[in-house]
Amino acid sequence: MFPMREDDVHEIECDEALTEVFSILGKRWSGLILGTLLQRPARFGELARAIDGITESMLSTRLDELQGAGLVEREVIEGPPLATRYRLTPAGRGLQPALLALARWAERHLLRAGARR
């Protein structure tokens, strides 16, 4: 009889909460848009300039999705001149500790590794 292996005993499963997370953050640009808005509310053009490589059409699509998910909202600033900005909702701002943890991980494991290459 073969010894039992751990992987024959416990079936692994994909975590439900992480599935929800990556239905949002697993789309290109969404994490960067949220991370950039953590700095402060911003106008569409500012976001387009800040996020290197994003097209205006993709930014528009992602902002719609993030508003649909309840993470971003539009605010109208009374003028003159009248302006609209995008800002995080409380749920969106709740991402801050996790995004900080991701940034710390990248600084430790990705940026340094890149510097060694």
Added chain:
Amino acid sequence: MFPMREDDVHEIECDEALTEVFSILGKRWSGLILGTLLQRPARFGELARAIDGITESMLSTRLDELQGAGLVEREVIEGPPLATRYRLTPAGRGLQPALLALARWAERHLLRAGARR
């Protein structure tokens, strides 16, 4: 003279570390593969079954990318029967606190919101 607005003063920027993070996690399935491998090393077929909706070809592509990024490695288990498994490298395991923070955020802000809808 119009009052200065905050957004006229400080240009916002996209964080370099988060750009690195989402060059990996901003690809569909990558975060779920890493999160699932945090449970334990797993064979290809186990991963394909655990991650709902992923195709074998996409899993294969993503595993190659994650190996290229130094986050996942293949291990050969001496037989019989000979088997190969995928496991996280130390850099990949370093994601654990950040993925836990993301899961906690989802439990608080996404799953409950979904239940209310």
